[in-house]
Amino acid sequence: MPLRIDVITIFPDYFAPLQLSLMGKAQQSGLVTIAIHDLREFTSDRHRSVDDTPYGGGAGMVMTPEPWGQAIDAVVTDQSTLIVPTPAGKLFSQPVAAELAHSTHLIFACGRYEGIDQRVVEYYRPRIDVRELSIGDYVLAGGDVATLAMIEASVRLVPGVLGNPESLVEESHQLPGVEYPSYTKPPTWRGLDVPEVLLSGHHDQIARWRAEQSTIRTTHNRPDLLPGS
């Protein structure tokens, strides 16, 4: 059963990159199907408007609920998971990507402006799995880039998408902490040598060195990921 993904957005062109590389191959292989829907196709006024001023005042505009209701109703099933990218959401992570990779149907609602009228979440929450998710503590202009990131992180975990599932095992965020540094040919580059141990062929010494490097890097870059932190 392929993973089905429906993306609803006012900028369908943002999702052209999903036709490239690994994401494109995943679709050609039939493991994943991705459809992009223009929210404005679900408006009914002449100006195809999708936003209005916020109740309670404040700057910016809020996306009106009805076009979203029409667009989501057009694709939703009782197997759907509705994902609303928002800085106010729970933090997206590798474990969440693994969960999404094993879903049946994902609907991404890419909001712009100050976000989507909250009643859209309130309306679907009793009916299907609804997740407000954030990819990080910074503010983007809308949910489209966040959706691209979440689709890429999730689809690469769909069984069969990655040619070599082995590369998933060692990946950062699968093991505690971040990944050790990587090197390839040439053995010397601009006077810089590859660490000797990596050329030694001693696999247990290499494993030890990589574990040490991972701890050093995690301590320096991401102490929050250290075990027991």
Ligand SMILES: Nc1ncccc1[N+](=O)[O-]
């Ligand atoms: N960080 C974000 N900023 C705007 C919209 C969505 C976002 N997110 O992380 O899902």
